Each structure stands twice: as structure tokens, then as C-alpha cells.
Amino acid sequence: MSTPPRNDEVQGEGDYNAGRRYNEKTREFAESGKVQPAAQDAAPTSPQEAEDLKKAEEEGKSHSKGEDSLVIDKRKAGDL
DSSP, X not given: OOOOOOGGGOOGGGOHHHHHHHHHHHHHHHHTTOHHHHHHXXXXXXXXXXXXXXXHHHHHHHTOOOXXXXXXXXXXXXXX
């Protein structure tokens, strides 16, 4: 008979420790001043690469059920 996992051992979507670590590291990165250089490094280096990225984005969006209404509402309100 196996023992149930302790609360701090929950995995999958219930892995609260991993969620906290992710949020902390994301906040640290956002506040580090490294976002703009990283964005510039990720920018397309040629018109062909820009076109390829645009096509890939469109392909991905074609599989989407659409944006969540909260995102749409925030965008309309100017919060995004």
C-alpha cells in the first residue's frame, strides 16, 4: 500500500513549489533590466526569418480556440 504524497510533494498542475519558483524567477528577470537586450537578441535577423516567424505564428493561431475573454477585456481597457 502506497502512502499519499505530502502537500509539499504534490506534482503536476498542483506543484505549488515549482509555481512559486517560476513566479519568483520571472519577477527577478523582469526587474533585472535584461528584458530589452533579450528581446533584441530574439528579434529576426533577416526579412526571411521575420516572414518565417509570422507564418509560424499564424499556423499556431489557426489551432487556437481564441483568446480568453479576460485578455480581450484587459486589452480593450488598455491594461495590456
